[in-house]
Amino acid sequence: MSATEEPAIVVRKVTKTYGSGATAFQALKGVDFEAKRGEFVMICGHSGSGKTTLLSILGCVLNATSGEVRLLGQDLSQPKESELAALRLSHIGFIFQAHNLIASLTAEENISLVLRLRGMGVSEAAAEARRKLAEVGLGEKTASLPRDLSGGQRQRVAIARALAGSPPLILADEPTAALDAQNGLAITETLRQLAKEHGHTVVVVTHDNRIFHLADRIVNIEDGLIQPGDHA
Numbered sequence: 001m002s003a004t005e006e007p008a009i010v011v012r013k014v015t016k017t018y019g020s021g022a023t024a025f026q027a028l029k030g031v032d033f034e035a036k037r038g039e040f041v042m043i044c045g046h047s048g049s050g051k052t053t054l055l056s057i058l059g060c061v062l063n064a065t066s067g068e069v070r071l072l073g074q075d076l077s078q079p080k081e082s083e084l085a086a087l088r089l090s091h092i093g094f095i096f097q098a099h100n101l102i103a104s105l106t107a108e109e110n111i112s113l114v115l116r117l118r119g120m121g122v123s124e125a126a127a128e129a130r131r132k133l134a135e136v137g138l139g140e141k142t143a144s145l146p147r148d149l150s151g152g153q154r155q156r157v158a159i160a161r162a163l164a165g166s167p168p169l170i171l172a173d174e175p176t177a178a179l180d181a182q183n184g185l186a187i188t189e190t191l192r193q194l195a196k197e198h199g200h201t202v203v204v205v206t207h208d209n210r211i212f213h214l215a216d217r218i219v220n221i222e223d224g225l226i227q228p229g230d231h232a
C-alpha cells in the first residue's frame with residue numbers, strides 16, 4: 001500500500017443501523033473521525049454509545065450503513081469482501097472486547113497462526129509469537145492453553161496476537177478491562193510506544209480513567225455521535 005499524506009483513518013458521516021423495519025436500531029448517527037499516522041487516540045463513552053460499533057467498522061469487521069471510510073489511503077465505502085479480508089489480515093491488529101482466543105491452541109500457537117496465515121514461515125512465526133508474549137509479560141506461558149490462563153493473561157495473549165507482525169493499524173476494545181492497574185498501564189504504555197516510536201496508528205476504546213493520561217487525544221462518543229470538544 002502506498003504511503004499517503006492523508007490521515008491513516010478518515011471516517012465521514014458514518015451511520016450504522018442494526019436490523020431493519022420495526023426492530024431497526026441506529027447505533028451510529030453520522031460519525032466524523034480521523035486519526036493520523038503515529039497517533040494514539042482513545043475513544044470513551046457510556047455503555048451502548050456505539051464504541052464497539054465504530055471500532056468494528058474501523059477494523060473492517062463490520063460494514064457501515066452509509067458514509068465514507070478510508071483506511072491507509074484506501075476507500076472502503078463500498079468494499080469487496082476480498083479487499084476487507086486482505087486489509088484485516090495484513091494491516092490491522094484487532095484486540096476484541098471478548099478476547100476470541102482459539103481454545104485448543106496454546107498461547108504461542110494462537111499468535112503464530114495469524115502470522116502463518118500472512119505467509120510467514122513456521123519457525124519465524126513461532127519466534128515472533130514468543131517475542132510478543134514476552135513483551136506483554138507472558139514469556140513463561142507460551143505453551144499454556146487459554147483455559148489454563150487467568151482472564152487478564154488471556155487478554156494479554158490477545159494483545160500480543162494483535163501486535164504480532166506489526167500491523168500499521170492497531171485497534172483495541174477495552175484492552176485493560178480485565179487487567180490490574182500495573183498490567184493495564186504496562187500494556188497501554190506498550191501501545192503508546194508502538195505509535196510514538198514505530199508510527200503505528202493506535203485507537204483504543206476504554207472506560208479506564210487510569211490510562212487516559214497516556215492518550216494524545218480522547219474522543220467522547222454519546223448516543224452514536226462524537227461529541228464536540230475533543231480534549232488532549
Ligand SMILES: Nc1ncnc2c1ncn2[C@@H]1O[C@H](COP(=O)(O)OP(=O)(O)OP(=O)(O)O)[C@@H](O)[C@H]1O
Pocket residue numbers: 018019025026027045046047048049050051052053054097
Ligand atoms: N448486532 C446488534 N444488533 C442490534 N443492536 C446492536 C447490535 N450490536 C450492538 N447493538 C446496539 O447498538 C448500540 C451500540 O452498541 P456498541 O456495542 O457499539 O456499544 P458500546 O459503546 O461498545 O458499549 P459497551 O461499553 O457496553 O461495550 C447498543 O445500543 C447496542 O444494543
Ligand SMILES: [Mg+2]
Pocket residue numbers: 051052053097173
Ligand atoms: Mg463495546
